[in-house]
Each structure stands twice: as structure tokens, then as C-alpha cells.
Amino acid sequence: MRYNSSEILAVVTDSERMVGNISSTSFDNVATLEEANQFSLIWIKPNKKNKEEIINNSIATVIVCDDSVAVEQINLLNKCLVICQNPKLIFIRIASHFFSQKFDFGIHSTAFVNKKAIVDPETYIGPNTYIGISKVGKGTIIHGNCFIYDNVEIGNNVVIHAGTVIGSDGFGYSRNEIGELEKFPHFGGVIIEDFVEVGSNTSIDRGSLGNTIIKEGAKIDNLVHIAHNVIVGKSCLVIANSMIGGSTIIDDFSWIAPSASILNQVKIGKNVTVGMGAVVTKSIPDGETWTGVPAKPMQEFLEIQKKIKALSK
Amino acid sequence: MRYNSSEILAVVTDSERMVGNISSTSFDNVATLEEANQFSLIWIKPNKKNKEEIINNSIATVIVCDDSVAVEQINLLNKCLVICQNPKLIFIRIASHFFSQKFDFGIHSTAFVNKKAIVDPETYIGPNTYIGISKVGKGTIIHGNCFIYDNVEIGNNVVIHAGTVIGSDGFGYSRNEIGELEKFPHFGGVIIEDFVEVGSNTSIDRGSLGNTIIKEGAKIDNLVHIAHNVIVGKSCLVIANSMIGGSTIIDDFSWIAPSASILNQVKIGKNVTVGMGAVVTKSIPDGETWTGVPAKPMQEFLEIQKKIKALSK
Amino acid sequence: MRYNSSEILAVVTDSERMVGNISSTSFDNVATLEEANQFSLIWIKPNKKNKEEIINNSIATVIVCDDSVAVEQINLLNKCLVICQNPKLIFIRIASHFFSQKFDFGIHSTAFVNKKAIVDPETYIGPNTYIGISKVGKGTIIHGNCFIYDNVEIGNNVVIHAGTVIGSDGFGYSRNEIGELEKFPHFGGVIIEDFVEVGSNTSIDRGSLGNTIIKEGAKIDNLVHIAHNVIVGKSCLVIANSMIGGSTIIDDFSWIAPSASILNQVKIGKNVTVGMGAVVTKSIPDGETWTGVPAKPMQEFLEIQKKIKALSK
Numbered sequence A, B, C: 001m002r003y004n005s006s007e008i009l010a011v012v013t014d015s016e017r018m019v020g021n022i023s024s025t026s027f028d029n030v031a032t033l034e035e036a037n038q039f040s041l042i043w044i045k046p047n048k049k050n051k052e053e054i055i056n057n058s059i060a061t062v063i064v065c066d067d068s069v070a071v072e073q074i075n076l077l078n079k080c081l082v083i084c085q086n087p088k089l090i091f092i093r094i095a096s097h098f099f100s101q102k103f104d105f106g107i108h109s110t111a112f113v114n115k116k117a118i119v120d121p122e123t124y125i126g127p128n129t130y131i132g133i134s135k136v137g138k139g140t141i142i143h144g145n146c147f148i149y150d151n152v153e154i155g156n157n158v159v160i161h162a163g164t165v166i167g168s169d170g171f172g173y174s175r176n177e178i179g180e181l182e183k184f185p186h187f188g189g190v191i192i193e194d195f196v197e198v199g200s201n202t203s204i205d206r207g208s209l210g211n212t213i214i215k216e217g218a219k220i221d222n223l224v225h226i227a228h229n230v231i232v233g234k235s236c237l238v239i240a241n242s243m244i245g246g247s248t249i250i251d252d253f254s255w256i257a258p259s260a261s262i263l264n265q266v267k268i269g270k271n272v273t274v275g276m277g278a279v280v281t282k283s284i285p286d287g288e289t290w291t292g293v294p295a296k297p298m299q300e301f302l303e304i305q306k307k308i309k310a311l312s313k
Helices: A005-010 A051-057 A087-099 A298-311 B005-010 B051-057 B087-099 B298-311 C005-010 C051-057 C087-099 C298-311
Strands: A017-020 A040-043 A062-066 A080-084 A152-154 A165-168 A173-175 A181-183 A190-192 A203-205 A212-214 A289-291 B017-020 B040-043 B062-066 B080-084 B152-154 B165-168 B173-175 B181-183 B190-192 B203-205 B212-214 B289-291 C017-020 C040-043 C062-066 C080-084 C152-154 C165-168 C173-175 C181-183 C190-192 C203-205 C212-214 C289-291
Touching: A005 A017, A040 A087, A051 A062, A062 A087, A080 A087, A087 C173, A087 C181, A152 A165, A165 A190, A173 B087, A181 B087, A190 A203, A203 A212, A289 A298, A298 B298, A298 C298, B005 B017, B040 B087, B051 B062, B062 B087, B080 B087, B152 B165, B165 B190, B173 C087, B181 C087, B190 B203, B203 B212, B289 B298, B298 C298, C005 C017, C040 C087, C051 C062, C062 C087, C080 C087, C152 C165, C165 C190, C190 C203, C203 C212, C289 C298
Parallel strands: A040 A062, A062 A080, A152 A190, A165 A203, A190 A212, B040 B062, B062 B080, B152 B190, B165 B203, B190 B212, C040 C062, C062 C080, C152 C190, C165 C203, C190 C212
Antiparallel strands: A017 A080, A173 A181, B017 B080, B173 B181, C017 C080, C173 C181
């Protein structure tokens, strides 16, 4: 579907401004700079050099850029600019407004919902997904081949991608007198708060005593393991192939890079960044960036890398 | 359901003793110390300080603790203690006895079992699970969305969590004259012995020639990769996101921490501990603890960490 | 089914030769050297010592070996040899010819294919697999419990193992003014070219703008994460539990070892080898081998290991 550029005016706020040929240009797709055609909406990274030249050379119609662009150097005959401070964010908002896939709510014919489950009518439950004795909130989308055990509470506007398992028994054993493993029984559940997104093939275990909790707006990627009784804070990002050990707490706004592993029973502070492949064996204070195996504060890690590099010469 | 504390007497053995108000107290839930109410069964970690004070301050009814607790300092009017050497283990036994979920055996209406499969009538096969030309033993629970290929032999009292795949082709290729990959055909199977537990979204490949074997009582966590022809020994623990390379053998009672990777064709001894995130590239003798990238004996690893730390100052 | 050894003559090419009792021996299984019986087809690794003794002691009927074997020392009364340069490869070809499982094409009764999907009639779609508005080519096998979203193009002769998810939304967010995460919309798709194989429980995300591409003959193992807009080159191997970050390009014939992590937006050259558990944070030139955390060229890695080892003494 093709939209007139002026329709974007309804989406932008006072912090953004539109210039150029707004009234007689139109767009019907979003694209990268490289793949854009004459009906594309694109964005330009603020750190690019010669943005004016790039914009003049592009045939895209609508270009979202930052306010360092010298507008007077742009030929605005056949294009328009959306000028703002954070072009990626504003591009996201415009693109989502015009092109996001709308889901028809409903339960797919091959899905199976336990009779005792409480599922809001305005949800989408995908093919071959199973919902146990659990709750699913309004506006929530659970894609196909997911398995939601009993005792899981999923909030509103949550998205869960295919193949994800939520609420399986956590992994807790005690060796008995003869070395055999006896299992710690799991009586807790899982709470997934509003606006959480969970990727595909991820596993979130139920609490043993008490709950595993993913707080509002947190985003969990694909193939992530969240053990029993973990708490993931608000708007945290836990990226692909990460492993969060049992009873560990991650405070709000933290960023766990791909393939990181975090020991059980530690406390990761607010606004913490954990590096890719880091093996975290201790608690991390608020605001710090740690990486390495075992993980250390970034400054110390870099210092060690420098010294090690010097060693090898 | 609420139980009189005296009913616990039927579960405890000669190694444990119960003291306090056994006859007129009762419990209906298990909880953590922090979340207990006046009908809770809880346990106290032996390494806590001031256990007597903790116990006196708790409103829990039944408290499992170790024998270092000074019983004469406890107010036993409204509570009773189960005193033993390993409180976690005894708590597990009591909690499991009274509160474990009982599964009704049967095959879910959405499961699909191949006509040539041999499935004991006393098993539970969950929603959307597929069983190929394979065997499933008595008392075994296979949760939903699992996929069991042909040629898999699953023993008695096994538990397999949702989304797990057992018996897919292993990954073995040979480059031909022009660099293309030709696949090593897989004719083997998988043997899962009695009392094994497998987590969710785990992948266990079939043997190429010969079988992949998970021995009695071993516990495999979520998102673990077990390659073709691996042997996991009795009562081993292989924790989340670990990767065990092809034809590697792990001997009995070993402990593979989360996110560890073990090269193909190595031999991990008995009672070995592999640390979190370790990258194991060699065989490990019985009883040793290895960690790091590449993994080394713990003593050497700690020594190196100390020296590296000194370097950076 | 049992075959006369002479039937192998139809499979071998001019580069191989068969000697021994070809006419009156027969075989009905493939096996390892250790588990062979008198109807087995086996192969011998070229780097074994005393191959002549090993072959004479084996009761296997057909033995594929390299041309360093002194044929005059072998008792060929009841056996025959296939002599070649690459015994593993020739064994693969013979074993595949006689024993590979043939799939009956068709869509399993429990699979669900979107009406707008374009699926070649000569494909196999397994139990509980879902195919969205996507294409599936001729000779392709998609095992059970897979989930193929919309906008995925799967070529000919592709194999996808159980539980794999292809085409879910990639993971891209931008923090807004108040720290909340807003999602980068995903409009791209996934292209899986001919002769690709994908393991079980793997996740391949769709492109955000533009496509994620797995090129001809590439092999992806179990539990691998392929992020949005990744390109995996021809005949590459990406082994279990690996993580490939968004927009990263891996050129042809490269080998990514298990549990490796590769940062987003880097470029891995042709014929590159990335070691097990490596954490790759930079682009790697053609032909190099990198390993470690963070990954470095192998020579540098080994030098550092040596120096670190010396330190600890």
C-alpha cells in the first residue's frame, strides 16, 4: 500500500520536523540505504560521513536523518526529510505505524488450550501451541509450537516466538548418600509482565519455591536459558544463547550480550552491561560494564588484554 | 491439602529425628524461608549464621535443619523440626512425598505415536509430541512438543521436558574433491536409560555407527547439545546450554556446569567437575576439577588468574 | 537387505579400486571397526598404525581403506577392500547408496501448511510442522515440530531437523527517551539455498530490511542462533550452540566450531576456521584460523598460552 508523505505528519511529534516535498511524494516500502527504490522510507546513521552527498545520491523518497545534516545542501525536489535527534528510533516509529503486520486475534485450529486456562479473547495463539492451566493477557501474541506449562502468568501485549517453552521444572538436585541425584520439587511458577518479548526456542523454567519473573518491557532473545527463580528487570535485554543461573537477579535496564553466562544466585545491578561470551561468577554493581572469562570490569579486562599482548611479543 | 506434621514420621528414616509440636501442628505448602506462612514446610541451609534466631523468628510450622542447631534454644510451641545431616535432601523427600504433581498416564489427543512404536501403557505422552519407531518404558513422562525420531530406546521412569528432540541425524561431513560437504550417514540410535531427566529444547543426536547413550539417573538440562555417539555416565549432571562433542565419553557422577563445551572424542573421567563456560579440549582424569578457556586443572587456573591480576597492576 | 560386494562396483569411480573376494562376499550393514560382524561394511582411518594387522583381524567383509595399505599382506579370502585416497568420503558414498533412509514424500496428517504457501509436491513435511506463506523446493525434507514463518524461501534438496524455527523476527531495539525499548520492525525474509542442512532446535531470524541468507550446501548444526540479515556462505559449517550476530557475513567454505560467538556486523572471510568457544569481535581475513576470548589468530593465541603457562610456574 502506498502512502502520501504528508501522512507521516500524523506520526511525528514536536521534537521532529519534516522538510522538502511533503505533499507530492509518496512511499510504499521501507529499505536499507543500499536497497532503496523511489518509493522507499529509509534512515541514515548519524555517524556516517558526507550525509548530504549520500542523501542527494539516494533515490529514496522519505529519509529520516539527524539534525547535523546541512538541509540547505539537499536537493528536496523529489524527496522529503524527517529531521530528529534519534533517526533509528523515529524510523522505527514511522515504519511500525505504516507497515507492521496486524495479527488477527484468535486461537489457531491446531493449538490446544487447557480448559482451565484463562486466555483473554484478544490474543493470538499460534499453530500447535499448548497453553496449560495458565493466564494469557490482552493483546498478547504467542506464536506456534510454543509450550506453556501450568502456573504461568503472561501479561498484556507480550510477544512469544515459536518453539519457546515456559514453565518447565527447574534443574535442582541433591546427591543422596549413594551418589544418586534426588530432585528438588518445583512448586513455583513464571510471571511474564506486560510488553515483554521472548524469542524462539527459548526456555524459561518455573520457580522451585516462589516465581521466575520477567519484568515489564524486558526482551529475551532466541535460545536463552532462564533458570528457576531468576528475576529479569524492566526493559532489560538478554541476547541470544545466554544462560542465566538459578535465583540470579538482573536489575532494570541491563544488557546481557549474546552467549553470556551468569552464575546462579548473583545480583546484576541496574544499567549493567555484560559482554559477549562473558562468564559472570560474581555480583556486578549498578552501571558497570563487565566482560571476559571470568568476567571483570571492562577497564581491568582491557588492561589485562594489553599486558597479555605485550607478553607475547 | 493440609497434613498433620505427624504424617512426616512415615517419611523420615532412622537417620533423622523430629522434635517439637508434632501432633497438633499442620502444613499445606512448601516455601522459602522468606515467603513462609504458618502452614509452610521450609528448610534452613546449614551454613547460615544464627540458625536458632532464624528458626525462632520464622512462622513456618515444619522446619528441616541440620544437627548443629541448638534445639534447647528453640521455642517449639507452634512448630516442629526435622533434624538431619542433609536438610536439602530431606526437605526434597518430604516435599516430594506430599506435594509432587501426579501425572495421569495416557497419550494426549494431539500427540502422534507411530504404529510401530512400543510404548508402555503406563506412560504420559504430552500434547503435540511425536514418537517414531522407538520404545518408551514404564512410568516415563514425555512432555509436549517433543520429537522422538526412530531408533530411540527410552527406559523406565524417565522425564523429558517440552520441545526436546531425540534421535536426529548427527553432524558429520567430509569435504569432497571440490570442497563440497558429503554427509556421513547415521545408522545408530539413542539409548536413554532409567531415571534419566532431560530438560526442555535440548537436542540429542543419534549415533552414526553405534548409539548415543545417556546412562541411568543422569540429568540433562535445557538447551543442551549432545552430539552423535556421546556417552553420558550414571548420575551425571549436564547443565544448561552445554555442548558435548561427538563420541565424547563422560564417566559416572561427573558435573558439567552451564555453557561448558567439550571437544569431540575426549574422555571425561569419573567425578569430574567442569566449570561454567569452560572450553574443554583434552581428556580429564577422574576426580579433577577443570575450568577456563581452554580448560585447565582448577589449581593451575587459579594460579594463572592470580599472576594475570598481578600483571595488570 | 543383503548386497553382493560386487554391487559396490557400480558406485566406485576410476579413482578407487576394489580387490579381494568381490564375487562371493556380501554385506548387510555398516559398522565401526570395533562393532563389525561378518556382513559389515567398515572404513579404516588413514592415520591408524598397523592397518594390515587391523584388517586381517577384522571379520568385516568390505573394508574401505587408503592406498598406503600393503595389499599383499592382507588375507583376502573372505573379504574385499575398496582402496582410495579418502576412505571416509568413499565409505560415506557407498553407505549412503545402499542404506540411506528413503523418505516418502508427502505432508504428514498433523502438519499444517498455509494455503498461500508454495510447496513442491516432492517434499516431506513432518508431524506438527507449520509452513507459513513461504516456498519449499523439490526433494526437501522438513522434519517434525518445525515452524516456518512467512516470507521464507527454502530451496531444493534441503534437510531441516525437528524443532527448528525459521523466519522469526530478529532482535533489534532502540531505547527511547525514557529508557524503554522500541522494536525495529522486520520486513525481510530468509533464503535457504539448495542442499543446505539445518539441525534441530535451531533459530534463524528473518532480515529486518533485506534477507537472511544461507547459501548452497552450507550445514548448520543443532541449537544455533542465526540473527537477522546474516549471510552464511557456500558449504560453510556452523556447529552446535554457535551464535552469529546480526548482519554478519561468513564467506564460503568457512568452519565455525561449536559454541563460538560472532559479533554482529563483522565479516568472516573465505576458508576461515573459528575455534570452539571462540568469541569473535572483529572481522577475520580469508584463510585464517582464530580462537580464544576474544578471538585472535591461532599463532598469537598459542604464543600467549605459552607465555601465560610460563607465568604460572
